[in-house]
Each structure stands twice: as C-alpha cells, then as structure tokens.
Amino acid sequence: MTLLSNDISIERWTRSSRLALSAMAATIAVLALAPVFLGAGMIDRMTALFIYVILAAMWNALAGFGGLVSVGQQVFFGLGAYFTIRLADAGLNPFVALFVAAIVTGALSIPLSLFMLRLKGGEFAIGMWVVAELVHLLVNLDRLIQGETGTSLISLNVYDSATRRAIIYWLSLVAMTALLGALFTLMRSRAGAAMQAIRDNEDAATSVGVRVIATKRLLFVLAAFGIAVAGGLWLATATTFQPKTYFSVQWTAYMIFMVLVGGIGKFEGAILGAILFFVIETIFGGTGVWYLIGLGATAVLFSLYLPHGLWGEIERRFGLQLLPVGYRLTLPNLLKDKR
Template identity: 70%
Template sequence: MASEPHITVERWTRASVVAATLALAVAALLALGPLVLGANAIDKLTTLFIYVILAATWNALAGYGGLVSIGQQAFFGLGAYAAVRLADAGMSVYPALVLAALLVGLVAWPLALFMLRLRGGEFAIGMWVVAELAHLLVNLDGLVQGETGTSLIVLNAYAADARHAFNYWISLGSMVAILGILFVLLRGRAGTAIQAIRDNEDAAASVGVKVAATKRAVFIIAAFGTALAGALWLATAITFQPKTYFSVEWTAYMIFMVLVGGLGTFEGAILGAVIFFVIEALFGAAGVWYLVGLGATALVFALFLSRGLWGTFATRFDIHLLPVGYRLVIGRRAPAHPSDVAVPER
C-alpha cells in the first residue's frame, strides 16, 4: 500500500545550527583582530563591517519589507552629521557615534508618518527628495561650512593605533548587533507581518496585520542602521563633506550588494557585501569605469539572476544557513509495514 504524503514545517536544520554556531565563533575570533593584524588589514575589515551593515539594513527595508528606497543616503549623511555635532558639543567621540544613530532613528519616526503614505515608485523617489533636502539643510550649518565640510578633530586625541583598533571594535560590535536585531525581528511575528505586507499590503491588513506600525518599525530600524554606518564611516575617514556623505552612490552600493547577494535573503546581504568589498579592493582605482561596471553587473543580475547568488544557490541545493522563516518539507510518511516502500517526493 502506498504511503501517504507527509508535510512538515521546518525552520532549523543541522546545517543552519552549524552555520549559526560558526558565525558566532567567527565573530568572536574577529574581536581579536587588532591584537594580531596590521593597521591596513584592520582598516579594510572595518570597511567590510560597515558595508555589511548597509547591505543588511537595505535588504530588511526593501527585500523583506518591500520598501524600495533610493534615498537611504539621507540617513547615512545625517548619522555622520549628528556625530560631528555631538562631538563639537563636547561629548566623548565613540559614544557620540551611537547616540547620533539613535537620534537619526528618532527623526525617522515622524518622517515615516509622511513617507510611508507613499507606495512603490512614489516612495523611492520621495526618499531621494528627502535625501536632497537633508543635504541642503546640513549645508546651511555654519559648523559644516557648506561643501567645504569639517573634521572630527577630537579623534586626533587618540594615538593612530588606538584609533584604528577602536574603530574596528565598534564597527564589529555594531555589525553583530544589527545582524542580531534583524535576525530576531525577522524570525518573529513582526518578520512574518513584514513579509506579508511586502507580498500584498491589502491582504495583510485584511487578516489583522498592523500595516502602518509594522512598516514604520522596519523603516526606523533601517534608518538607525544606515545612520550608524554613516557615523562609523566618519570615524574612519575623519573628514565630513556633505556632498560625499549625501551622495546617491551610497544607496547604489546598497542596491548592488543586495541584488548580487540575494534580495530578501538574510545570507545574501552578507555575501553581497563581501563580494562588493572584494570588487572594490580589486577595481576601485579604475575610476568611472568601476562605477559603470557595478551598474552593468547589477543590471545583469536584475534581468537574468533576480534571486542573486545566494538566492539561486539556496533554491538549487535547498540549503538555508540562517533561516528567518519557515519552510514546508514534502515527503512520505514512514511505511506501516516493511513491505511498503517510501520514496521522497522531488
């Protein structure tokens, strides 16, 4: 007698448990970086950590929440600007980096009340307008001196080796914290609600999902993470020039990382950041052709490999290392008699 189809709901697998354990172990080992690595390697890894934050937060906003923004540079620039202002007011520089991001997150709350009324392309363009407006307003600050900019001169109080190490540790800690927050959020009821809104906002509302509150939450978290990345970038660059920090290139980089790695996959954002980091290290000196190459690559992925590298790989081999959702496993029930044969469904 043929066995009946058996459907189970699965979240953690042996592979995902191993992957999560290894990820924590790698983070612990990376904490030893300044003790064993040279200044150049420390600076490069610091940059990578910031890229991971940018990719993960844009992926949460667009890949999971369906809120495609081309104006996230607004929060990146405001995070750096707020850090400059707090340091100028006499606050210790490294706490100022985190507080700056928190303040930008607070600013994002009333902004969300207006921007989240927009959908699709209107939201994307609206965020770009917000970024341009923020750029203009920051230029009016006498401390910034227009496009001339200013510097986070208080960092000069630290010896070079100490500054590199502190930048590394705070960037690593921020990356781990942001990834942890997003992982927990997306695995919970909020994550299910976020993805339901992305798939069909009206249908989600009809089954009781609090659409406005859920979208506002992911918007604010993405703003906070992006602002934190901007403040951390300021700590590594020291100088602050509005046209650099409010450049749309930052959002273009986020989009590239997520499209190449895998839109709407937790692992894909991390993989995309690593790939972008490697490409930049190898071809960043090529100038405008480097940017042309990034744009062409992103276009190819959008047209022919829409799931990205990780999304395609995970679908092809059914591997999920850091699962944030549930998946159905369809097979056969165990045979009731040794003579029954159970063949897994494909």
Template identity: 75%
Template sequence: MSAVSTYPVIERGTPASRISAIAVVVIIALLAVAPHFLSAGAVDRMTALFIYVILAAMWNALAGFGGLVSVGQQVFFGLGAYFAIRLADAGLNPFASLFVSAIIVGAISWPMSLFMLRLRNGEFAIGMWVIAALAHLLVNLDRLVQGETGTSLISLNVYDAGARRATIYWLALAAMTALLAILFGLLRGSTGAAIRAIRDNEDAAASVGVRVTGTKRLLFVLAAFGIGMAGALWLATSITFQPKTYFNVQWTAYMIFMVLVGGIGTFEGAILGALLFFLIETWFGGTGVWYLIGLGATALLFSLFLPRGLWGTLEERFGLRLLPVGYRVRLPANTGDADTTAASHETTAQREKA
C-alpha cells in the same frame, strides 16, 4: 512495514543551520581578536567591510523583506555623520557621539515615517530621494559645516592612531553583530511573518489583522538607525565630513548593488553581497570610472540572468539554508520542497481543496 506520511512537515532549523550558528560565533570571536594580528591597513579595510554589511542588511530589511524600495537611504547615512560631528563639537566624547547620533537619526525617522509611509512603490522611492536632497541642503546651511567645504571630527585626533583604529574596528564589529542579531530575531518572530505578508500583499495582510502601518514604521526606523550608525562609523574612519560625499546617492546605489548581487529577500544574501562588493572594491576600486561601469554592468547581468542573486539561486537549487528566518514546508515524497513563512503556509487539506 511503516506507513509513509502523507502530511507535509514544517521545519525551520536544519543540520546546516545549526552548524552555521556555531560557525558564526567562532567567526565573530576571531574577528574580535583580529586587530592584534592584522596590519593597520587590514584593520581599516575590515572596518569598511563591517559597515558595508550594515548598509546591505538594512536596505535588504527595508526593501527585500518589507517591500519598501528606497533610493534615498543616503539621507540617514549623511545625517548619522552630521550629528556625530555636531555632538562631538558640543563636547560629547567622539566615540560616544557615534552611537548617540544613530539614536538621533532613528528618532528623526519616526516622524518622517508618518508621511513617507503614506507613499507606495515608486512614490516612496522618489520621495526618499527628495528628502535626502533636502537634508543635504539644510546641512549645508550649518556654519560649522561651512557648506561643501566641510569639516572634521578633529576630537578623534587626540587619541593614539593605533588605539583609535582598533576602537573604531571594535565599534563597527559590535554594531554589525548587534544589528544583524536584532534583525534576525525580528524576522524569525511573528513580526517577521507580518513584514513578509505586507511585502507580498499589503491589503491582504491588513484584512487578516496585521498592523500594517506600525510594522512598516518599525522596519523604517530600524533601517534608519542602522544606516545612521554606518554613516557615523564611516566618518570615524575618514575623519573629514563633506556633505556632498555623505549625502551622495552612490551610497544607496551601493546598497542596492550588494543586495541585488547577494540575493534580495534573503538574510544570507545581504552579507554575501557586501563581501562581494568589498572584494570588488579592493581589487578594482583604483581603476576610476571603469570600476563604476563594472558595477553597473554586473548589476545589469544579475538582474537579467540571476534575478534572485547568488544566495537566492543557491537556496532555490540546493535547498541550502544557513540562517533561516522563515519556515520550510517539506512535502511528501516525490512532491519536492517549498519555502514559506509561518503566516502563509498551507495545510494538506487546503491544497487538496484548491
């Protein structure tokens, strides 16, 4: 008769997660060839979906995993589009300008983090909104932009419409895939454990040797780069640039909605939330103000009745983990399961002592 283990088992990968990893590769491969079979309108909509996934994943990384709640991330979205306009006007290939502009946004976010990360909680959130408003005003002063009249990425018009649409689609797909892969790898490593430790208790994390400021800065810059890339890609799909559109707080509101509905602090939740937002926009986006009212009401209902979002609730009730970034401690029989991270799981002896 075999003895039943009285020690917890720490696991990360599951059969479902291994199957999902294969499914992700297959889905990306299918998406890569999709422009050859989809209509022009469908290609444009799928490009928008990829951009929404980037926005949701980056805000979730900053707030859901890092605890840095911001209502001013539109500053990076707007700057990503603005620098793409500026670089293309200077003679750089318009497609190359999309990527270079994101690098510039990431570079700008580093010195910005030197003083913004000194703020905490509500101060940080409002401070980011103030920075976004200031950036909006400064961009309006550029004669190329012509104030709120705006300008266009006219250098894209020299390309055939079909080729341009497919190229932007593939760039958006590549950017989404690369950013999700970078974020996934970051969260699964020791840096990811440090990020979640800072979110849970910044002072306690610092007391055990976590480089709090450096870790937060890394997350801040990554989110800025990703959102800047999303802004540049959105510009490529719409061609026109008007500061009041790109620096509008609605972009951050969309990010918050996607993460809140999908499941804040879960890797899969941001992707699911982006997909749900995309479907809602596709079906109800033409209803005008009622569409915005519906989004607000939906967010309120989720906050009240499903605070962990759809994926967070499914994960909690059924233990479903498709893209796990943390560890799970499987306790002995009749004690249930619990999720934790590499930085915070307890041993059996510690539990008994407690």
C-alpha cells in the same frame, strides 16, 4: 499507485543552520582578535567590510523584507555622520557621539515616516531621494559644516592612530553583530512575518488584521538607525565630513548593488553581497570610472539572468538555508509507487 504519507515536518532550524550560527560565532570571536595580528591597512579594510554588511542588511530589511524600495537611504547615512560631528563639537566623546547620533537619527525617522509611508512603490522611492536632497541642503546651512567645505571630527585626535583604529574596528564589529542579530530576531518574530506578508500583498495582510503602517514604521526606523550607525562609523574612519560625500546617492546605489547581487529578501544574500562588493572594490577600486561602470553592468546582468541573486540561486538549486527567517515544509517520502 498507492499513496503512503510519512510524517510531514515543518522546520525552522535545520542542521545546516545550526552549524552556520556556530561558525558565525566562531568567526566573530576570531575577528575580535584581529587587531592583535593584522596590519593597519587590513584593519581599515575589515572595518569597511563590516560597514558594508550593515548597509546591505539594512537596505535588504527595508526592501527585501518590507517591500519598501528606497533610493534615498543616504539621508540617514549623512545624518548619522552629521549628528556625530555636532555632538562631538558639543563635548561628547566621539565614540559615544556616533551611537547617540544614530539614536537621534532613528528618532527623527519616526515623524518622517508619518509622511513617507503614505507613499507606495515608485513614489516612496523617489520621495526618499527628494528628502535626502533637502536634508543635504539644510546641513549645508550649518556654519559649523561650512557648506560643501565640510569639517573634521577633530576630537578623535586625542587618541593615537593605533588605538583609534582598533576602537573603530571593534565598534564596527560589535555594531554589525548586534544589528544582524536584532534583524534576524525581528524577522523570525510575528512582526517579521507581518512585514513579509505586507511585502507580498498589502491588501491581504490588512484583511487578516496586520497593522500595516505601524509594521512598516518599525522596519523604517530600524533601517534608519542602522544606516546612521554606518554613517557615524564611516566618519570615524575618514575623520572628515563633506555633505556632498555623505549625502551622495552612491551610498544607496552601493546598497542596492550588494543586495541585488547577493539576493534580495534573503538574510544570507545581503551578507554575501557585501562580501562580493568588498572584494570587487578591493581589487578594482583603483580603476576609477571603469570601476563604477563595471558595478552598474554587473547589477544589470544579475537583474536579467539571476534575479534572485547568488544566494537565491544557491537556495533554489541546493535547498540550502543557513539563516532561515521563515519556515520550511519537509515532505519525506510522500509518494511511493507500489505497483
């Protein structure tokens, strides 16, 4: 047997990935026109889908790319909504307030990271849940919120329902696109490679000079900001704010479900998982507690039989990468039998 070695190529962009980006750009352009020809109910559902994609992408960034598994990300979802209420009450335009609120939440996540990133594994996961519960209690003490009674984003009432619905839709679409773009760019940078190295082996990453805590903090703050944006957008769609709803662990449970089903650590997986969750909720959401039981059972089945999620299985079987954040080694015709 003679070994014949042709050119070995290392690819980052493939033909399928370029086509995928073009298709995504075209899809976003079409979605931008949706309020013109879709009804009110469909606009609301599409807005919810965009928010789900943000939540899934941010949790996947934290856990799938950074190895920081958290069950307390609802703290940022709730704070995004809470600060939106506070800033709007102070006189800021409600649509501006929701993005300023996300910036405030992201800024607060920096000192929080000084403590939380010292924890590892299960300690970090449970620690974030404890922080979420403490913040929930503190928000309840605000007289504006009136405990669990809550309040409303009444400043939105200056807009008629059609205008308000369209603005929230467009803001959600822009936020989703911008956050996905920022995350994709980050994960393809040196910092992104460092994050994945930390996830795979923190000690090894440290030994080659990776600044572990600083790199983790970057991802922690980005996830906090993105989830806070989602919280503010959800508040804008619902208009009412009740702490027990926005600081509920169910939000993190939804994030985990979407990422597990779609494919943890896969950029495409978070998007696919959010779409699947959206479809399931749309069809079965009205079945009450059985819907939640079904979500839990589905997550368990995927963990047992498809641990890499749907996209992970597609990638394994067909080698398809639409939005690659790493490199791909191609070995064409490496071995040829010339007997």
